[in-house]
Amino acid sequence: MLVSQKKHSQEYEALKKEYEDFIYIVSHDLKSPMRAISNITTWIEEDLEEENTASIPENFKLLKNRVGRLENMMNALLELSRVNKLEEEYTTVNLKQFIEEVANVAVGKSTATVVINYGLSQYAIAIAVNKIQKVLTELIENALRFNTNEKKDIFVTIQETELNYEITVADNGPGILKEIEDKIFNIFYTASSKDHVETTGAGLTISKKIMQTINGDLVFNSNEMTTFKMIWPKINL
Template sequence: MTESDKKCQEELISLKKEFEEFVYIVSHDIKTPMRAISNITTWIEEDLGSDADKDILDNFRLLKNRVERLEKMMNALLEFSRVNRTEMELYEVNIPKLVTDCIEMVDNKSEVEFHLSYNLINENSIILGKKLQKVLYNLLDNAIRFHDKEKKNVFVEVSEEKTQYVIKVSDDGPGIPEDVKDKIFSIFYTVNSKDIVDSTGAGLSISNKIIKMVGGTLVYTPGINKGSVFKFNWPK
């Protein structure tokens, strides 16, 4: 290894250490005052009582909502930074059950019809189960959360190949505008305003990092009739 390579490696180690310290400060030291702001706001609301001016109460609710959103974003940043270090256990997973478990976990699915398709040699596989569950959950949650129709259709296709699984999650929602599709894997980016759709904007970036970690690739393509298609391969 040359001196230049050694210097680059030392700088990389130093940058990683700085990033980890930054994430620790964000995820621990800032949470305490944020919770204090939320608690104090609640106490003031209680002191004012139900007869308080409606605009004042609305502003307090807005303040608590923003604090809660900020805390969720910090938790997502912490999760993003720890992708390569947490939930790294290999264990046997039943693929169809993993998919149905993820469906059960998502919210607001009462008006959603799920269409599941499997082409598997063996339903069971020894994989990083928690990581795959996280990716599937995030893609399903996005498909529902950003859908614009009353009746929603979400499709999950899982195919097994010799060296990998190929998984596709698609929907018949509004799709993603062409001019922003390159931004969707950036952490905290959302196509819709966070005031319109309650989301941290971290799900796709976390999923993309997990898939890259295991040696796969996550790709977005627009659906034939609008909608979104997210396809990734998960090496065995």
């Protein structure tokens, strides 16, 4: 009984800390676009009073950008809050064909090269289609978004262990600095300024939570290349 109480107490403290960290991060990151909106409207007012209209169009453009960013961040929070409510319907698919279709759509008109390697005993596999598709798309789009190389290469590897399936996504981009590796799954965190790369910084947070809803995980490894691995248990239908 005491062991059970201690375990529940530890879980409660961990959840409490996670909640407090989440509230701090959200309140801190939402303040930035709100402060920018306030500043820009003040600049526009001052320009109108001084009849200096030259900079007004650019300030309106900045204003629309920050309003859009704030809206995207709120939508990301809403999406994160709904992850646990997403249906977990499993469907048997040809995983080889599925991965190729998702990669083609995610890459779109980009000239990036996608190399896919398979290490499966069979291709007909039961998966939570929508969830796996969403996370894999996010990882491939991230690999493109933050890759500054002229020739972008993405490597997708699908393999299985005795209990799990794994999809690894790696790229030849600049990589992630060691000192920020522990922050990459934080909501709204981005390694690059949002002014340089327009993103909410919520994609990896949502993706990790999605994988956890199917008793899996999304993990990051930094070797020679930036590497994310999706892991989820085998399901027999």
